Amino acid sequence: RMPEGKKLNKKMLSRLISRVPRAAQTARSGLRAYTTHEQLPDEHQMIYEMCRKFADEELAPNAGEWDKKHEYPAAAVSQLGQLGLMGISVEDKWGGAGLDYLAYAIAMEEVSRGCASTGVIMSVQNSLYGGPVDKFGTDAQKEEFLIPYTTGDKIGCFGLSEPGNGSDAGAASTTAVSDGDNFILNGTKAWITNAHDASTAIVFATTDKDLKHKGISAFIVPTDSPGFSLGAKEDKLGICASSTGNLIMEDVSVPASNMLGEPGMGFKIAMMTLDAGRIGIAGQALGIASASIDCAANYALERKAFGAPISKLQMIQDKLAKMALARDSARLLTWRAAMLKDSGKSYTKEAAMAKLAASEAATMCAHQAIQVLGGMGYVSDMPAERHYRDARITEIYEGTSEVQHLVIAGNLLKEYQ
Amino acid sequence: MRVLVGVKRVVDYAVKVRVAADKKAVDLSNVKMSMNPFCEIAVEEAVRLKESKAATEVVAVSIGPKQAQETIRTALAMGADRGIHVQTDLRTDQELDSKAVASILSKICADESPDCVILGKQSIDGDFGCTGSMLASLMSVPQCTFAANIDFEKKTVERETDAGTEVVAFPSLPAVFTADLRLNEPRYATLPNIMKAKKKKIATLSASDLGVDLSSGNEVLEVFEPPDREAGVFVETVDELVGKLKDEAGVI
Numbered sequence: 052r053m054p055e056g057k058k059l060n061k062k063m064l065s066r067l068i069s070r071v072p073r074a075a076q077t078a079r080s081g082l083r084a085y086t087t088h089e090q091l092p093d094e095h096q097m098i099y100e101m102c103r104k105f106a107d108e109e110l111a112p113n114a115g116e117w118d119k120k121h122e123y124p125a126a127a128v129s130q131l132g133q134l135g136l137m138g139i140s141v142e143d144k145w146g147g148a149g150l151d152y153l154a155y156a157i158a159m160e161e162v163s164r165g166c167a168s169t170g171v172i173m174s175v176q177n178s179l180y181g182g183p184v185d186k187f188g189t190d191a192q193k194e195e196f197l198i199p200y201t202t203g204d205k206i207g208c209f210g211l212s213e214p215g216n217g218s219d220a221g222a223a224s225t226t227a228v229s230d231g232d233n234f235i236l237n238g239t240k241a242w243i244t245n246a247h248d249a250s251t252a253i254v255f256a257t258t259d260k261d262l263k264h265k266g267i268s269a270f271i272v273p274t275d276s277p278g279f280s281l282g283a284k285e286d287k288l289g290i291c292a293s294s295t296g297n298l299i300m301e302d303v304s305v306p307a308s309n310m311l312g313e314p315g316m317g318f319k320i321a322m323m324t325l326d327a328g329r330i331g332i333a334g335q336a337l338g339i340a341s342a343s344i345d346c347a348a349n350y351a352l353e354r355k356a357f358g359a360p361i362s363k364l365q366m367i368q369d370k371l372a373k374m375a376l377a378r379d380s381a382r383l384l385t386w387r388a389a390m391l392k393d394s395g396k397s398y399t400k401e402a403a404m405a406k407l408a409a410s411e412a413a414t415m416c417a418h419q420a421i422q423v424l425g426g427m428g429y430v431s432d433m434p435a436e437r438h439y440r441d442a443r444i445t446e447i448y449e450g451t452s453e454v455q456h457l458v459i460a461g462n463l464l465k466e467y468q
Numbered sequence: 469m470r471v472l473v474g475v476k477r478v479v480d481y482a483v484k485v486r487v488a489a490d491k492k493a494v495d496l497s498n499v500k501m502s503m504n505p506f507c508e509i510a511v512e513e514a515v516r517l518k519e520s521k522a523a524t525e526v527v528a529v530s531i532g533p534k535q536a537q538e539t540i541r542t543a544l545a546m547g548a549d550r551g552i553h554v555q556t557d558l559r560t561d562q563e564l565d566s567k568a569v570a571s572i573l574s575k576i577c578a579d580e581s582p583d584c585v586i587l588g589k590q591s592i593d594g595d596f597g598c599t600g601s602m603l604a605s606l607m608s609v610p611q612c613t614f615a616a617n618i619d620f621e622k623k624t625v626e627r628e629t630d631a632g633t634e635v636v637a638f639p640s641l642p643a644v645f646t647a648d649l650r651l652n653e654p655r656y657a658t659l660p661n662i663m664k665a666k667k668k669k670i671a672t673l674s675a676s677d678l679g680v681d682l683s684s685g686n687e688v689l690e691v692f693e694p695p696d697r698e699a700g701v702f703v704e705t706v707d708e709l710v711g712k713l714k715d716e717a718g719v720i
Contacts, residue, residue, distance in 0.1 A: 093538065097545055097662045100502075105656050135659030148659035 084390055085153070086383060095154050102158045105134065106165025111342075111434075114166035117292035118437050121284075123248055124292050127169050132203015136162065137176050141185050145193050146201035152327070152389040156334045160382070163338025164345075167441035168292030170338055174331035175244045176200065179449075180207030183253055183269065183324045187312035196251055196271050208249040209328075210240035210272075210298050211321050217242070218454050220255075221264030221318060225300065227256035233304045234258075234270060239282075240298040242448070246281055247294035249274055254298065255317045267317035271309040278303040289440030326399050327392065328449050329406035333385040336409035336445040340378040343413075343420035343438045347371060350424050350433070361423075370419045377412035384408050400462035407455040410445035417442040469523045469641070471514040472582035473548065474573060475530045476504040476560065477539040478593045487691050493562060494593070494691060503539045506588025508546075509647040512654040513618065514586055515547035522620055523584070525549050529576055531569060532560045537670055544665035545657035551668070552576060556675035558682065561593035564675075565684040570602035575678045577607055582642060589614055589646040600646035610643040612636060616650040 085091050088099055109127055117124050131137055139155040141147025148154075155177060163170030184197045184207075199205045216222040225238025236256050243252070252272045259266035272279065282297025312320050348371055351362035361367050385405040391398035417438040421428030428435040446452045479485055479494070480502040488495040503511075517523035528543035530536040531554040540551035554572055558564045577585065585607075590597035597613075604611030612618070612625035616633055619625070623640075626633050628648045657665075675682060703709045713720045 093541055094662050094666060096538070097542060097657060097665075098659060100542075101545075101657050101662070130656075133658060134656055139659065143660070143663075149663060150659060154659075 085386060088157075091153075091157075094150070095157060098150070098154050099157050099161060101134070102136070102161035103164075105130070106161050110162065110165025110169055114168070114292075115431065115434060115437060117166065117168060118289075118441075119291075119431070121286075121291045123294060124166065124169050124172075127166070128172055128203060128206070131162070131169070131173055136173055137203035138181055138197075138201025139177055141181055141197065141201045145185065146198045147181075147185075151393040152330055153386060153393055156330050156385050156389040159331050159334025160337040160341065160385075163335040164342045165338075166292065167335060167339050167342075167438070168290045170335040171244055171290050171293050171332075172206070172248075174328065174335055175209060176203070176207055178328035178331040179209035179324060180245075180249075180251070180253060182327050183209075183311060183320050184271070186323070187269070187316075187320055188271075189308075191308070192271060192311065200251070205250040206245050206248045208243050208245040208252045208298075209324070210243050210252045210254040212240060212242045214239055214241045214297070218451055220321060221267070223255055223257050223264075223267050223317075224260075225254065225256040226260075227258050227268060227270060229258065229307065231307075233306055234310065236270065236272065236300045236303040236305065238300055240300075241282075242285070242295060243298050244293055244295055244448070246296035246298060247284055252298055253311065254300070255321055257317075258314060262315065264318040265315050267321075268314050269311040269317040269320045270305055271311055272300070272303060272305055274298075276303045276305065287444070289437070289443055291440075325449055326402045329402040329455075330385060330388050330392065332445060332449045333381065333388070333402075333405040333409035336406070336413035336442065337378060337382050337385060339413040339438050339442045339445065340374070340381070340409070340416040343416040343435065343442075344371070344374050344378060346433065346435050346438065347374065347416075347420040347423040350427070354424075367423055370423055374412075374416040374419055377408075377415055381405065381409035381412040400459055403450070403455040403458040403462075406445075406450065407452055407459070410442075410452065413438075413442035413445050469517070469583040470525045470527065470580065471517055471523045472527050472529060472573075472577060472580055472585045473507070473510050473514045473543065474585070474587040474599070475507040475511060475528050475539050475543045476588070476591050477501050477530060477532050477536045478504045478561065478591055481505055481592055487693055491690050491692060492688060493559065496561075501535065501539075503542050504588050504591045504593075506590060506592075506647050506649070507543075508588075508654040509649070509651050510586040510588050510645075511543045511546050511548060512652045513645075513647060515655075516652065517584075517620070518547060518549075527552060527580060527582065529554065529573065531556060531564065531572055531675065533557060537672075540670050541665050542657065544668045544670075545662045546655060547661065549668060551670035552580075553670055553672045554675050554678070555672055556682070558675070561591075562686075562688050563684060564682065565686055566594070566596045566598035566602055567685055568680065568682045569599050570606055571680040572675060572678060572682075573599070573603050574606040575680055577603075577642075584620075584641055585644045587644065587646050589648050597646075600644050604644035607642070607644065610638040610640070611646075612638055612643060613646040614648040615645045616648050618645055618651070 135148040138147035139150050143149040227234040227236050254270045254272045257266045278301045280299045285295040354361050388398050388401040388405040420435045424435050427433050480500040486495045514526040526548040528540050528548040529552045530540050537553050587600045614628040615625050616628050617626040624637050626635050
């Protein structure tokens with residue numbers, strides 16, 4: 052704020068400039084920012100091309116069937132592991148590919164473009180499970196709970212949401228009581244992706260409800276622990292090939308050495324993990340948006356009405372333009388968030404913006420793709436209806452759009468204070 | 469055994485090519501380029517030989533502009549050990565003909581002394597399918613073209629022909645093999661291998677330094693699109709069909 056009556060001088064100007072959002076400082080620190088696939092460095096280009104090819108050849112031809120049968124794509128998931136896509140940003144020594152989040156975001160978009168269910172399985176494994184174990188795990192924990200997961204041999208899941216609280220993550224009611232050597236966990240987690248295929252779950256439980264969110268700790272819980280069971284597989288609108296269900300813990304005992312990070316650090320771990328997860332989900336949403344655009348554009352060029360392909364009609368062109376604009380904008384936001392994370396900078400606001408923009412782009416593009424296809428968009432002969440159903444969840448999980456708005460506003464306002 | 473593999477940078481197979489305005493060439497501006505699909509199969513075969521310990525080193529060679537190095541990197545990411553980039557600004561889809569390519573490769577082979585050369589049977593831009601045979605001739609070594617299966621122990625190759633496959637024997641190595649579609653299914657480059665490819669070396673040479681005649685034996689007169697496919701005709705009877713095949717199409 053400028054003191055009244057004073058004219059703008061050099062000192063005040065520099066103080067104002069220091070309030071410029073950190074993203075603009077990227078250029079000065081010498082960081083190159085990539086905005087198109089052609090600008091990407093060699094490895095990222097190769098990863099983009101490999102994932103695209105893999106998605107075209109192995110995922111897209113089967114996605115419809117997996118969706119219809121609600122069939123877990125085991126063979127595809129195994130291939131993801133072999134390709135190194137299940138531990139993209141984990142260090143080589145823990146079995147990962149040692150790449151960055153930009154590579155991950157690009158890979159997520161291409162894989163999801165082929166099959167959104169396979170995409171979410173990959174995202175949960177990389178960001179929600181692998182992320183916290185990699186960042187907060189001890190070497191012993193990484194040995195047991197990271198290495199077999201980066202290869203895709205085993206699947207992990209993230210247990211934060213409960214029947215009583217989704218957005219209200221701080222109100223966790225799953226409890227963890229210490230008996231000296233072990234923690235006894237009781238409670239239920241809801242809406243857990245990969246629930247029915249996971250060997251290990253990261254479970255957030257409170258050791259002291261009075262401390263509210265500061266009493267929450269993170270635990271590594273093998274799913275074959277006595278007392279651990281799964282609720283029925285949810286019958287979802289979309290991403291039907293991935294399993295979603297409740298994790299039920301009745302006096303599940305885990306050794307104290309299975310606590311991830313420090314006591315009371317759970318909420319912070321969850322929030323930091325979700326920041327990264329949002330880039331993954333933004334990638335998934337971009338894939339769904341891109342698949343929708345591909346479907347609509349190809350159809351419009353073939354389908355004739357009024358004597359010409361419908362791609363000649365302005366109302367169709369208007370839709371395609373809006374779809375491309377939404378998708379490209381969201382992609383730039385996603386790459387920005389990834390590049391900020393990769394350079395070690397704060398990226399919470401940017402990741403929220405990316406996820407919000409990409410998920411809204413996915414639902415809009417899928418919606419309009421059906422519209423472009425007309426009646427053909429409403430039947431399962433074309434993938435548009437599957438994209439429509441797959442897109443919807445991206446505005447809900449890993450932070451509803453409403454929560455993303457709060458995160459963005461909160462971080463924005465901090466810059467003015 | 470050292471295996472040398474040729475990898476050509478061509479227009480991606482999925483691209484719908486357009487003829488350039490001057491009708492002298494295909495329009496390559498802003499077009500997606502990739503490794504020739506048959507070259508991918510050649511690389512895959514070479515890498516499998518390395519994995520089965522039959523080969524000790526796989527060298528990937530590409531001729532073309534600076535971007536040909538991307539094609540070599542893809543070969544490295546699939547498992548080749550090192551690359552050789554022969555730099556030229558001549559268009560590899562039409563200015564540099566099979567004879568010139570074979571001559572360049574023959575010079576490279578004189579330096580590298582590979583025990584085995586695997587090329588794609590043809591490139592999807594030129595589609596000449598001559599390079600492998602010409603190279604074998606220049607090197608005075610056996611050629612086994614259109615290979616669907618290569619058995620290095622028995623020294624036999626199953627070759628694709630229009631009538632089916634035939635098995636031929638090659639007396640010795642070195643020899644030149646050209647890969648056909650059914651030889652193998654190329655792998656996807658894994659992320660760890662993409663990262664490893666960064667550290668592998670690519671040597672660069674200039675085509676004009678090799679003392680090889682790069683002039684083309686062909687002159688491109690015109691490049692044009694094939695005529696639009698015409699609609700078919702419905703016939704009522706078999707006799708009518710036979711009549712048309714005989715009198716109009718002239719095929720019986």
